[in-house]
Amino acid sequence: MAEQLKDFSLLHSDEMILNMGPQHPSTHGVLRLKIHTDGEIVSRIEPIIGYLHRCFEKHCEFLTYEQIVPFTDRTDYLAAMNMNDAYALAVEKLLEIEIPERVQYIRVIMAELQRIASHLVAVGTFGLDVGGITPFTWTIRDRERILDLFEYVCGARLLYNYIWVGGVSHDLPEKFIRRTLEFLDYFEPQIEEYNQILTYNKIFIERTADVGTLTPEVAINYGCTGPVLRGSGVKWDLRKTEPYAVYDKFDFDIAVGDGRMGTVGDTWDRYFVRIIEMKESVKILRQALAQIPDGDVHAAVPKKVRIKEGSVYSRYESARGEVGFYIIAGGKDKPMRVKMRSPAFCNLSVLSEIAEGWMISDVIAILGSLDIVLGEIDR
Amino acid sequence: MEFNQIIELFEIRCPGCVTVVEGQQALTVQAEKWPEVAKILSEDPDLTFDSLMCLTGYDKGTGDALGVAYNFHSMSKLHKLEIRIEVPRESAEIPSVANIWRAADWHEREVYDLFGITFTGHPDLKRILLPDDWEGYPLRKDYETPDYYHGMPIPKDKTGWE
Numbered sequence: 001m002a003e004q005l006k007d008f009s010l011l012h013s014d015e016m017i018l019n020m021g022p023q024h025p026s027t028h029g030v031l032r033l034k035i036h037t038d039g040e041i042v043s044r045i046e047p048i049i050g051y052l053h054r055c056f057e058k059h060c061e062f063l064t065y066e067q068i069v070p071f072t073d074r075t076d077y078l079a080a081m082n083m084n085d086a087y088a089l090a091v092e093k094l095l096e097i098e099i100p101e102r103v104q105y106i107r108v109i110m111a112e113l114q115r116i117a118s119h120l121v122a123v124g125t126f127g128l129d130v131g132g133i134t135p136f137t138w139t140i141r142d143r144e145r146i147l148d149l150f151e152y153v154c155g156a157r158l159l160y161n162y163i164w165v166g167g168v169s170h171d172l173p174e175k176f177i178r179r180t181l182e183f184l185d186y187f188e189p190q191i192e193e194y195n196q197i198l199t200y201n202k203i204f205i206e207r208t209a210d211v212g213t214l215t216p217e218v219a220i221n222y223g224c225t226g227p228v229l230r231g232s233g234v235k236w237d238l239r240k241t242e243p244y245a246v247y248d249k250f251d252f253d254i255a256v257g258d259g260r261m262g263t264v265g266d267t268w269d270r271y272f273v274r275i276i277e278m279k280e281s282v283k284i285l286r287q288a289l290a291q292i293p294d295g296d297v298h299a300a301v302p303k304k305v306r307i308k309e310g311s312v313y314s315r316y317e318s319a320r321g322e323v324g325f326y327i328i329a330g331g332k333d334k335p336m337r338v339k340m341r342s343p344a345f346c347n348l349s350v351l352s353e354i355a356e357g358w359m360i361s362d363v364i365a366i367l368g369s370l371d372i373v374l375g376e377i378d379r
Numbered sequence: 380m381e382f383n384q385i386i387e388l389f390e391i392r393c394p395g396c397v398t399v400v401e402g403q404q405a406l407t408v409q410a411e412k413w414p415e416v417a418k419i420l421s422e423d424p425d426l427t428f429d430s431l432m433c434l435t436g437y438d439k440g441t442g443d444a445l446g447v448a449y450n451f452h453s454m455s456k457l458h459k460l461e462i463r464i465e466v467p468r469e470s471a472e473i474p475s476v477a478n479i480w481r482a483a484d485w486h487e488r489e490v491y492d493l494f495g496i497t498f499t500g501h502p503d504l505k506r507i508l509l510p511d512d513w514e515g516y517p518l519r520k521d522y523e524t525p526d527y528y529h530g531m532p533i534p535k536d537k538t539g540w541e
Contacts, residue, residue: 223481310403324432324450336437378508
């Protein structure tokens with residue numbers, strides 16, 4: 001027996017399959033990863049999705065255009081304002097209507113506040129994934145203030161149904177601009193605090209720099225968008241490259257990864273792009289709050305949305321990347337087909353490509369840096 | 380590159396491959412010509428469509444064909460193109476382009492899952508959003524919701540929202 005054990009060829013060294021999820025704290029929702037490993041080294045990952053599939057696209061075929069808005073909230077629940085906005089933009093393109101300037105500004109303000117709120121969750125939970133618990137409590141504390149602002153505007157804290165086709169549901173309350181400016185004054189120095197506790201933390205850099213490098217070619221080929229694409233050094237942001245709403249009136253930069261701590265496109269870069277983007281959003285917000293004109297927010301809201309036959313593909317830069325709505329109108333008050341191109345769906349598909357050859361603990365860090373929301377992937 | 384120039388380019392490179400969708404900035408391609416057209420789209424130096432933005436399956440009604448719409452974009456040339464392929468409902472087969480644009484991999488699986496269009500040559504064509512043992516293709520217009528799934532009744536009362 002002892003003789004036999006010395007012969008290593010008798011030891012099994014097969015590929016092992018490890019299931020992570022669907023219930024696992026670091027999978028950010030109900031995602032199952034089938035990880036093929038050789039010892040501790042990952043050779044392939046098969047993400048298994050669909051646990052949160054709620055037939056969004058099927059539902060859309062039975063609902064009128066206005067009734068779909070609250071459903072878009074529930075796809076990406078961490079950036080619901082962005083989803084409302086993206087859907088409204090697509091329908092307005094089909095309707096070919098002009099939106100009042102005040103509504104455009106309100107939408108930009110809401111979208112940027114939502115982008116900060118969503119990035120705060122991304123940054124906080126990413127810290128949690130790699131072992132830092134305090135940053136999460138800080139980011140969630142600051143996100144609460146944004147949710148308070150949203151509650152002040154429309155009464156809801158998570159799922160808003162605020163941005164309608166052609167307008168918004170309520171005008172801004174009286175003290176909103178002052179309260180938002182107060183929040184920005186509070187929030188800007190906080191970003192430096194996150195940097196101190198997390199971004200430039202030695203352990204954090206060790207865990208993330210040079211890990212899971214995503215090259216620009218692979219990122220574009222897989223359809224990655226948003227901070228994941230920009231982390232790889234591609235200067236691509238729909239707010240700048242194909243401006244919609246009033247984004248062409250603001251002065252801001254596109255945040256890109258520059259390989260400051262290692263290689264361009266590593267996990268740290270993808271994380272840091274979100275930090276810079278929050279600063280840029282603050283910049284946009286200050287300009288928008290200073291310039292916002294007066295007007296009637298319900299002026300362009302159609303009484304009944306009825307669209308003649310046609311189709312449109314409209315894209316929008318949400319907190320997670322490019323949200324696309326492909327809508328085929330059938331000449332009725334209900335759409336014939338609504339397809340939502342989900343950014344996290346494409347971002348997740350690249351996971352196996354970049355996690356190959358890394359340890360299981362690195363997979364957690366890489367997955368955290370992709371910032372997925374399963375509600376949006378599964379729809 | 381403008382839409383008209385793209386059509387002219389196709390008339391030289393691949394005559395008869397594409398037809399223009401009436402009144403829209405989109406091209407229709409026959410399923411059997413699709414691999415050839417896809418190769419031109421990705422490799423031609425004047426086109427270089429390196430990004431597949433969206434891939435949508437659609438069904439316009441019970442009597443009609445099933446279709447897939449591809450929305451391409453070029454990150455370097457900054458132009459866009461929509462390609463549509465329609466196939467008969469009974470033998471819905473389209474060659475896969477997952478080896479050219481990896482983004483098509485999961486999107487083709489999604490269309491297969493919800494519309495039942497088979498993408499020939501796809502590396503791993505199986506259901507993605509629905510359970511593996513689901514019967515039928517829910518986004519087809521002639522789909523009928525089953526009464527039970529694994530012994531669990533499926534509620535069909537739609538009063539109040541439909």
